[in-house]
Amino acid sequence: ALSSADARAELRAIHELAERSTGAALRKLEILQASMGETVPYALHRDMLRTEVWLREDAGQREQSYAVERKIRALALAHKDSATAARARLGEVRQLLDQHQADKAQAVLENIVAEVPVDAPPTVVASVDSVLGDVHNARARFDKALEAYLRALRQLEGMADAGDHRATLYGRIAHLYINTDHPEKAVETARQGVAETGAAATSIAALQLTEGIALIRLGRDGEGIIAFQQALVLAERAGLGGIEASIRGNIADYFLRQRDYMRAEDEARKALEVSTRVKDENLIIMAKANLGFALMGQGKMAQGEPYVDAVIVQLREAGAVADLEAMLDEKGRMQEAAGLHRNALATVREQQALQQRSARSARDRAIAALQEEFDASQRTRQIALLQRENVLKDAELASRRRAQWATGFAIVLTVLACAIVYVLYRRAARSNAQLQQLNRQLEYHSMRDPLTGLHNRRAFLEKMRTRSASKEDRRAGAASGTDCFVLMDIDHFKSINDRWGHAVGDAVLVEVARRLAAAVRDTDIVLRWGGEEFLVYAPATDPDHLAVLARRILDAVGSAPVDAQTCRVPVTLTAGVASLCAADIGEWEGAIRLADWALYQGKAQGRNQARIVSGMRAPVETVLAALDGAAGAASAEGLVEIVCVHGPSPDAPA
Ligand SMILES: Nc1nc2c(ncn2[C@@H]2O[C@H](COP(=O)(O)OP(=O)(O)OP(=O)(O)O)[C@@H](O)[C@H]2O)c(=O)[nH]1
DSSP, X not given: OOXXXXXXXXXXXXXXXXXXXXHHHHHHHHHHHXXXXXXXXXXXXHHHHHHHHHHHHHTTOHHHHHHHHHHHHHHXXXXXXXXXXXXXXXXXXXXXXXXXXXXXXXXXXXXXXHHSOTTOOHHHHHHHHHHHHHHHHHTTOHHHHHHHHHHHHHXXXXXXGGHHHHHHHHHXXXXXXXXXXXXXXXXXXXXXXXXXXXXXXHHHHHHXXXXXXXXXXXXXXXXXXXHHHHHHHHHHHTTOHHHHHHHHHHHHHHHHHTTOHHHHHHHHHHHHHHHHHTTOHXXXXXXXXXXXXXXXXXXXXXXXXXXXXXXXXXXXXXXOHHHHHHHHHHHHHHHHHTTOHHHHHHHHHHHHHHHHHHHHOHHHHHHSSSHHHHHHHHHHHHHHHHHHHHHHHHHHHHHHHHHHHHHHHHHHHHHHHHHHHHHHXXXXXXXXHHHHHHHHHHHHHHHBOTTTOOBOHHHHHHHHHHHHHTHHHHHHHHTTOEEEEEEEEETTHHHHHHHHOHHHHHHHHHHHHHHHHHHSOTTSEEEEOSSSEEEEEEEEEOGGGHHHHHHHHHHHXXXXXXXXXXXXEOOOEEEEEEEHHXXXXXXXXXXXXHHHHHHHHHHHTTSSEEEEEEEESSOHHXXXXXXXXXXXXXXXXXXXXXXXXXXXXXXXXX
């Protein structure tokens, strides 16, 4: 075991080492304590434990530090050292303040004050005053807190070893000035603390942190950030986990205010890591809140809100009304900024409920130094919250209305579009039907003779065109019969017109057409070939029946005069007949030309007759060439066999 003197020397070495590394100093202290054995003198034992208290506090191990304080108290009580016992109990008060139990802290402190002996050393009295200041500060009695801190400072004035204690008190006062909104005084006081000889690294880092906060409050951001960085260097070098987390928390808070959410997230994550390492619940809460808001600020609501909500739960449990309200306020604003008006409204409602509860609580009322001032500030806050609620309600309503309007508009548009499509469809269908009808009419008229209603020459040409398209069919048809063409011309039609007028002429044309249609088979087609010329196209007709057909036509037209208006008009016609088979012509154009030639012959031979081409004495090409030749009709005469059929003798004209 070490001697007491050696142990004292070792303890001093540990104090010096602590300036450079809290962790190393702690490890060395643990070794020293272990090597001391059972019989350690009281004063040495007490001083070793005191050293452990502040080393653990510096390392951010507050809970362990409070546990050591309890050990000191038990030891001091056993040795009837009431001053040390009273001072050691201050740890209990600080622990209660950490847990936001200011009332309980106040009660315990009153007991401690009663315990302090009248001849207690000034350091003990100063420590009590210092913690009393903390309690007043926590209860928002800032003037009383300032009084207590200044009293403690006076106690320590001129004391050689009290430089660090004084620096800590300057730090407390600077904090107080920040809380009472006097940042310029806070800067000044923090600098006074730093200048204090014998101030430990912890105190200096804490003072620089406070100075930084005050400078940023004053809008001197650049200087503030430099103060933060100096404090951070010191804290990291000496392994002051608690202060490091606190500094990083404040830097994160600064970036949050600057809306630089990425850097805020970065700092908050580091702060969370350090504060988790040193197990400081308050710093963990601060880091989580900053991280949550940094994420929400980047629009990562799903990631950020759980952090913020966890902090809200903890603050609610701890009854930290002011912090809780600030959290809810910030959360609401973040949600509002993200356009989540409904969520923001819910948060503001939560904030209002909290505010009403705190307003009702008589104990909270006591926190305010002046009752009226408190009420007035409560009213102002209530009004501000109501205004915010209204703004959010309006925004929520507006966005709902916009959504409704958009939906309504879309429905109207859809209905309108459907209606237009339907109308267009109906119109298109109608005009399609009209067009089809018109086309049918056009087709009908283009194929019909308007006077007689018979097919016209166009219809005949169309018929022949489609017939030519299937020559094979035609040849197959030629075995059982063949196509026959009867070309007719009313006799002396000009004189009918001349004698009875054009109207009678028209009536005669209509009646002749009717008689022709009645005289032929259903499969035959009667056409108006031209002015007073008609054509019967009789497909598949036996060549032996051509004379019968010709007679039937001549009889149908010539047997009775036509009754037209007031007159009876005797009518005869002359016909030329040619069939493809009999003439072995092959093409219909040739048959028509032969029929035309035969008709011409009939006219020349006295009219009212049909001349049928029954055979040919020369190849068809020769005959047709003869018809085209200069001698024409006359030269073809000897080349063609003709059968003649005469019509009935007409009645005398009426
Ligand atoms: N009323 C009436 N007359 C028509 C129509 N088409 C033609 N004509 C007349 O028919 C007459 C035909 O006369 P022509 O070609 O000289 O022959 P034609 O008097 O019949 O004497 P042939 O044919 O030699 O027996 C002309 O006077 C035409 O004006 C018509 O649609 N209506």
